[in-house]
Amino acid sequence: MNFELNEEQLQIKMSVREFAEGEIAPHVLEWDESQHFPVELLPKLAELGLMGIIFPEEYGGAGMGYVEYVTAIEELSRVDGSVGISVAAHNSLCSNHIYMFGSEEQKQKYLLPLAQGKHLGAWGLTEAQAGSDASGTRSTAVRQDGGGWLVNGSKNFITHAIHGDTCVAVASTDRSKGNRGITAFIFEKGMKGFAPAKKENKLGLRASETASVIFEDCLVPDANRIGNEGEGFLQAMQVLDGGRISIAALAVGIAQGAYESALKYSKEREQFGKPISEFQAIQFKLADMATQIDAARLLMYRAAYLKDQGRKVTKESAMAKLYASEVSVRVSEEAIQIHGGYGYTKDYPPEKYWRDSKLCTIGEGTSEIQRLVIAKQLLKNS
């Protein structure tokens, strides 16, 4: 067993850290306050190779594995979770859906510019009535005599709904078949009848763009159907298996950032004549925080490693996502506690980490859904 990153992986970690500290850190507060989605950062992320990190070079990607991918997402999220989740949603949801299940033509037409970072990707599964119950999809796609599909409905909480150039979304093509009647399609920005709607005013990750999209008699060509009719739900579940590892990375990064700010503060802040880091009450908090982050990171890397080996990671990615996201909330809350009154203000970083962390226990499957996924796998194999 080897618990260390290799030389290149370590270089990637340091390079992304340098980038995040140089290009993102100076703007974090301003972006968060103004809910500014930093589109100006996207070409720089693409230049670094992060917009197509997990895709082969022939499709415009950097040809890396999930270990490198989660390493990069963690480092981005250590500075700003909003950027972390943007890169994660672009890579492992939208682009990966096309990579895993799209035809060669679809890969050439859509994946290539996505992986090169020329296009931004969005992915639509969630609806107003279909959150944890993704099978409750109400959006419909009806096959037209003249070819193509007429899509009606809406999707909620979609990352990059407004700035996304390419959106993969699922719609019911045969309601009588339930989950087996759901099909995935590729939509392009500017298609008639396909438009973004309300942008959410969120608690955290405020620099990541989240909005709904509406399909109103949107005619999408049959060439944009991904895979066969009725495969959309199963495809989405497999896409999420990979996506959840990146949410674990988002959570680990946020926790690491919160922990580092608390560690630094505890050494600088003096009470009763000495730094508060010399009090056991604070030391125990720091020890617990560091230990939990380490455990979450190891779960994250195990899931990423198994994914790179081509193994099924349903259980492992759910475990990593569940544990890391709950650690992220706990650690960032403790970071506020260590900062005392100052932690409750926007003058110090932990309050933002705390707000950002909460998304991790909800997005791409709530903690409760992760437990169901894990339990289902445990019982299936026992």
Add this chain to the structure above:
Amino acid sequence: MKIIVLMKQVGNKDAILRINRDETWIEEGDLSFEVNESDGYALEEALRLREKHGGEVVVCSMGPQRVKSVIKDALARGADRAIHIAGDDLAHVGPFASATILAEAIHGEQPDLVLTGLQSDDYGFAQTGVILAELLKFPHATIVIEVDASGERLRVKRELESGWYQWYSMPTPALLTIQSGISQIRYATLKGIMAAKKKEIREVTPSAEALSGAAQHQRVTKIYFPLKTKQTQFLGNGDAKAGAAQLAEKLRTEARVI
């Protein structure tokens, strides 16, 4: 245009420093290492010159095996190949010795330009580049903030004091020491990191002659933290005006803060 960039690995700026048992250096077991800041700008300048004029950028670093991380980082950012002068003790030789060893290692490369940072962040002598230029019989310029290599002669802009600058021209081959902060250093891209794996790192060791000939010029006998002392002086002897005048005088001539 062939450009050699000399890069040094130094202790991390944020590290907590402890003096070693021999009182000759800081305790290195505690340290993480990074590239010397101004050397990073020297590399960036070399890469920009190569983009404009073509040619090759060769990185050269000396020290124990850990300096390979500086070399690999430079290769990932775009340098073409590297020379590693390997030796466990080479991190702590004086500037003349460093320059002698570097001169031997790059002998035969016949560069058009040698770039290095203006000084190291650890010892801070700012001498290695200058002495190396003398040994190579190259003209040199220090604290360079802009390089124009488009003409027959090299034109460089040097930073002087109090906001003054100097343009200076010289023939090539030449050696320049580069100031920090003169450009935006590029990041190592993922493709760059993977491509660096295939680039050549030639490992060399200094000859006995280079080592013995250079060793005696300078050595550190002891390092210590600055001693803090407190002294109280009463100025003016009760006369506020005279006290203020004396205070102003001391601030000007002794503390040199006004």
